[in-house]
Amino acid sequence: MTNVPEIFGSMVFNDAVMQERLPKDTYRSLHKTIEDGKELDITVANEVATAMKDWAVEKGATHFTHWFQPMTGRTAEKHDSFISPQLDGRALMEFSGKELIKGEPDASSFPSGGLRATFEARGYTAWDPTSYAFVKDGVLCIPTAFCSYGGEALDKKTPLLRSMEEINTQAMRILKLFGNKDVKHVWTTVGAEQEYFLVDRKLYDRRRDLIFCGRTLFGAPAPKGQEMDDHYFGAIKPRISAFMKELNEELWKLGVYARTEHNEAAPAQHELAPIYTTTNLATDQNQVTMEIMKNVARKHGMVCLLHEKPFEGVNGSGKHNNWSISTDTGMNLLEPGKSPYENAQFLLFLAAMIKGIDEYQEMMRVCVASAGNDHRLGGAEAPPAIVSVFIGDDLAEVLDCIEEGKSYAGSGSGRMEIGVSVLPSIPKDSTDRNRTSPFAFTGNKFEYRSVGSSQSIAGANTVINTIMAEELKQFADELEKADSKNFTQALNDLIKRTITEHKRILFNGDGYSGVWEEEAKRRGLANLKTTVDALPAFLMEKNIKLFTSHNIYTEKEMRSRYAILLDSYNKIINIEAHTMIDMARKEILPAVSRYIGQLTSVLNDKLSAAERLGIDMPRSMEEETAGTLSALSDEAVTKTVLLETLIAKTDFMDDLARGQYYRDSVIPAMNELRKVCDTMEKLTARDMWPFPQYGDMLFNI
Ligand code: ADP
Ligand code: MG
Numbered sequence: 001m002t003n004v005p006e007i008f009g010s011m012v013f014n015d016a017v018m019q020e021r022l023p024k025d026t027y028r029s030l031h032k033t034i035e036d037g038k039e040l041d042i043t044v045a046n047e048v049a050t051a052m053k054d055w056a057v058e059k060g061a062t063h064f065t066h067w068f069q070p071m072t073g074r075t076a077e078k079h080d081s082f083i084s085p086q087l088d089g090r091a092l093m094e095f096s097g098k099e100l101i102k103g104e105p106d107a108s109s110f111p112s113g114g115l116r117a118t119f120e121a122r123g124y125t126a127w128d129p130t131s132y133a134f135v136k137d138g139v140l141c142i143p144t145a146f147c148s149y150g151g152e153a154l155d156k157k158t159p160l161l162r163s164m165e166e167i168n169t170q171a172m173r174i175l176k177l178f179g180n181k182d183v184k185h186v187w188t189t190v191g192a193e194q195e196y197f198l199v200d201r202k203l204y205d206r207r208r209d210l211i212f213c214g215r216t217l218f219g220a221p222a223p224k225g226q227e228m229d230d231h232y233f234g235a236i237k238p239r240i241s242a243f244m245k246e247l248n249e250e251l252w253k254l255g256v257y258a259r260t261e262h263n264e265a266a267p268a269q270h271e272l273a274p275i276y277t278t279t280n281l282a283t284d285q286n287q288v289t290m291e292i293m294k295n296v297a298r299k300h301g302m303v304c305l306l307h308e309k310p311f312e313g314v315n316g317s318g319k320h321n322n323w324s325i326s327t328d329t330g331m332n333l334l335e336p337g338k339s340p341y342e343n344a345q346f347l348l349f350l351a352a353m354i355k356g357i358d359e360y361q362e363m364m365r366v367c368v369a370s371a372g373n374d375h376r377l378g379g380a381e382a383p384p385a386i387v388s389v390f391i392g393d394d395l396a397e398v399l400d401c402i403e404e405g406k407s408y409a410g411s412g413s414g415r416m417e418i419g420v421s422v423l424p425s426i427p428k429d430s431t432d433r434n435r436t437s438p439f440a441f442t443g444n445k446f447e448y449r450s451v452g453s454s455q456s457i458a459g460a461n462t463v464i465n466t467i468m469a470e471e472l473k474q475f476a477d478e479l480e481k482a483d484s485k486n487f488t489q490a491l492n493d494l495i496k497r498t499i500t501e502h503k504r505i506l507f508n509g510d511g512y513s514g515v516w517e518e519e520a521k522r523r524g525l526a527n528l529k530t531t532v533d534a535l536p537a538f539l540m541e542k543n544i545k546l547f548t549s550h551n552i553y554t555e556k557e558m559r560s561r562y563a564i565l566l567d568s569y570n571k572i573i574n575i576e577a578h579t580m581i582d583m584a585r586k587e588i589l590p591a592v593s594r595y596i597g598q599l600t601s602v603l604n605d606k607l608s609a610a611e612r613l614g615i616d617m618p619r620s621m622e623e624e625t626a627g628t629l630s631a632l633s634d635e636a637v638t639k640t641v642l643l644e645t646l647i648a649k650t651d652f653m654d655d656l657a658r659g660q661y662y663r664d665s666v667i668p669a670m671n672e673l674r675k676v677c678d679t680m681e682k683l684t685a686r687d688m689w690p691f692p693q694y695g696d697m698l699f700n701i
Contacts, residue, residue: 002249011059012255013052013133021051034129035185037165045097052133053082053095056140064095066103066125067141069156070110071564073456075287076146078105079139100142101127111567113560115152123147123154128161131284134254143284152557156458159552160280163465164188166550170472171325171333177479177487178345185328188465189445191276192286192457193260195317196293197268197305198240200700203692204303208587212579213572214307214454215372217670218588220678221313222695225267232265239701240270243300247272250292256285266314267698276322276445279465283458286319290454302701306454309375311694316376317453318383321460324445325349325468335444344491347402351498352475353446354389356467357439358505360546361387361526362537364439365450367463369531369565371572373452378529381512383438383449385534386520386527388507390437396508402492403499436511466552531569532659538562566655573662577647580670584640587690588677592633595688599626625683632680639673 009016018027026047033040040048056064063079070076084094103125112123123146131143146155153159164187171186204210209217226232236244244261251258257275264271272293274285290306297304309316326332333349336342357364364387368377376382391399400406438450451460475494482490504523509516520527528534537543538558547553553561603622610617646666650658681689 002245004252007249008252009255011135011253013055014255015132017055018048018051021055022048026051030129040097040101040127040129042097042101045101047097049095049097049100052100052140052142053093056133056135057082057093059135061135061138061140062093063138064099064140064142066105066127066144068105068125068144068146069283069287069456069458070146070154071113071156071561072111072568073156073454073459075291076105076110077139077141095140103144105146110146110154111564112148112154113563113567115148115150115154115556115560124149128157128280130161130278131280132255134288136254136288152554152560156456156462157280157283159462159557160283160458160465162552163462163469163550164279166552167325167465167469167472170469170476173476173480174345174348174472175327177476178341182329183327183331186325186333187328188279188323188325188461188468189276190279190282190324190457190461191274191322191445192282192451193271193273193320193322194286194289194293195264195269195271195319195453197266197307197310197317198243198270198297198302198701199268199305199310199697201298201301201303203697203700206691207697208583208691209576209579210303210305210310213576214305215310215375216312216694216697217576217580218583218674218677218681219312219694220681222693222698224695224699226265226314229265231263231267231269234263236261236263237701239300239302243296243302244270244272246299247293247296250296251289254285254288254292256289258289264315264317266311266316268701269315269317276324279323279461283456283461286457308370308372308452308454309379311698313694314698315381316379318376318449319451319453319455319457321448321451321457322442322445323448323461323464332444334441334446344488347495348475348491349472350391350395350441351495352468352471354391354505355498355502356471357387357389358502359471360463360467360543361505362528362534362540363463363467363543363546364448364460365526365528366534366537366565367459368450368452368455369528369534370452370455371531371569371576372454373450374530376452377450383436384511384516384527385529386511386517386525387438387450387505388511388520388525389446389505390440390508391506392441393508395441396506399499399503399506402496403503405496437507438511462552466547466550469550470546530663531565532656532663535562535566535569535659538565563655566659570650570655570658570662573666574647574650577643577666577670580673581640581644583691584636584673584677588680589633589636589640591688591690592629592636592680592684595684596626596629596633598688599623599629629680629683632676632683636673636676636680639669639676643669643673 018030022030026044029041029044030048032038063081065077065079067075067077082093082095083091085091105125125144125146128143128145133140133142145158145161147158148154167188168186175183207216209215248258257277258272259275260273262271272289276282293304324332324334334346336346365385377385438448440447448460448464451457478494479487479490504525517527538561544555544558547558548555599622603620603626606617606620646669650661653661681693
C-alpha cells in the first residue's frame, strides 16, 4: 500500500521543507519576496541555495536546472551538475545563490518571433520563487521565467505572472469598494482536467504518422467506435490501472494534486483531473503532468498521445481549464453568496467576466489556436470555434430580471425585490451541465473547455486574467466615482447596463448545432474556424491596447507570438503533408500493389483452369477487388502527386500567405488523399495492410 501522505510532495522543496531547513530570518525574507515580489538579497539567496542543494542531494539529485517554459508550449531544461572541482582533485557539491537566481541557458534555438536575433546575446532565466523547486529524475528543477536582455518575455510564464499581479491589483480595488478590509491578496485558481489516449508501444512504433505528427493521418474507422458509450467511466483495465497507479504516485511525489481518473468517451481515451491550485502552480503542474504521463506510459509498454485529435471519427482530447478567483481569506469571488451583499459582489464579478469574454472573444479564441486544436474547434465536436458563455437557466433568469428591473422568483425562497438596495438571492449549484459550451459557469468557477490537450494552459489563463483585470479596472474606475451613499445605485446601474450590452455572448443551447452558427452570426459573434483565421487577433488594435495597457505583453511581444504561432502552424501542416506522401508512396501503394498482384495471380490461375476445362468463368472476387483497388490506387497516385505539387508551391510564400494556402489548398488535398487510401484499407486483406489499423490501436489494451 502506498502511504500517500508520506510520499506526497516528498520531491518538492515546499513551504514545509523551507520552514524546516532555513534559518528563521532567511525563511522570513524569502516569504517576503514571494508575497511582495521583492528582489532577493544575495546572502539570503546563498542560504536558500545551499539548503535547497543539500535537500536535493539527499533526494538523489546530482544536477540542477532552470526549468522554463519557452514559447513552444513545452518545458525546457539544461542540466548542470553541482560538482565543483577542488585543488586536491576531489569534488564538492556546490550551488550558489547566484546560480539559483539567474541562469543563462544557451537557448538561442527557441522561437522568439523576432524578439531576439540569433546573433544577439542569449536570453536569461530568472527564478520564480512563487513556484516550488522539485527533484525529477535526479535533477533539481528550479521553476524560472525566461526573458531577453531587453526585458522581453521569451516564455509563457512571465506574461502569466504579470497577469496574476494585474488581476490582484484590480480585484483589490473592487473589494475595497465593498468595504472589505481583511483581504490582502487575490489569486486566480485553476484546475486543469487533462485528457489523453494510450496506445500500445509496439503498434505506435509501426505508424510513422503517430511518430512524426502525434496523430493518425490515415485510418479507416473500426467497425466499432464510441457509439455504445461503453468506455466512458467504464471499468479500468488492469494494464491501464497499473499505469494510472504509477502515474498518481509519481505526480504525488512531485506535489501534483492528482485526484480523479476515469475512462473518457472515446475508446483508449482517459482523463486525469487534479485538485485546483493557484494559476501559476497549476500551469507548472500541468506541464509536469504531461511529461510524467508520457514517461510512465513508456515504462508500461504504451505511448501517451496528447494530440488534440489522434483518431478520426472518435472524440479528440482537450483540457478543461477550470478557473476561479479567490482571496487569501478563502473567499471564492465566483461563489454566489447567502446575503444580498455577497450576491452583489458575485454579480459584479460575473458581469465583468461576461463583458470581458464578449469584448475579447477573438483573444479567447486565439489563445487556444493550433493546427491540432483546429480539428476539435473547427470540426463538429467539443466546443465550437464560436466563443460564448453558458451560465445556466437560473442565473440567466436572474440576469433577465435585473435587466428588466423585475423581481426574481427564486427557487422556493419566495420573491425577492430587485430594487435599489437589494439584489436577488442567487440559487447556488443550480447550473445545468451543458457540455457543448466553450465557457461554462459551473457553480463557483468558469470552465474553459477549448484549450487543446497538448497546449500549455499559460496562454489561456494569461488572457482570462487580463480580460478580467481590464473589466474590473473599468468597474472600479466607475464605482470609485460614486460616493458611498449612491454606491448601491451605481452598482445596480452598472450591472444592469453591462448585461444589456453584452448578453449576446450568453448562450445556453446546443453549441454543436448548425442553428447556433446562424444565430451567432446574427448576433455578430466571431466564428474563427481555423488558426489562420484566429491569429490576426494578436494584431487587432483593441487587443494590443488591452495587453500593453496592463503591461502583460508589449506590442512587440504580441507580434512575436503571432509570428511564432503562424510559423508553427505552417510547419505542422508541412510535416503532416510530407508524412502522408511518404506513407502513401512507400507503404500504402506498394502494399496495395502487392495485394493486387496476389489477387491477379489467383485470378490468372482460375482463368487458365477454366480455359483448360472449357467452361465460362463468372466474374470472380479476385477480378472485382483487384479492379476496384487498381482504379483506387491510380487515383491515390494522382492525389499524391497533386499534394506534392501543392506543397512545392509554398517555397516562396510569406508566412501568412503560406498559412492561408495550407488552410485552403493543402489541407483539402490531404483529406482527399486520405479518403482514397482509407477506402483501399477497407478492401485490402488485413495481414497485407502495412501498419496497424484503428481497431487494433483503439481496442487492444
Ligand atoms: P467535471 O467538470 O469533469 O465534472 P470535476 O468537477 O471533477 O469535473 O472537476 C472540476 C475541476 O475543477 C477539478 O480539477 C477541480 O479541482 C476544479 N475546481 C474546483 N473548484 C475550483 C476553483 N475554485 N478554482 C479552480 N478550479 C476549481
Ligand atoms: Mg470538466
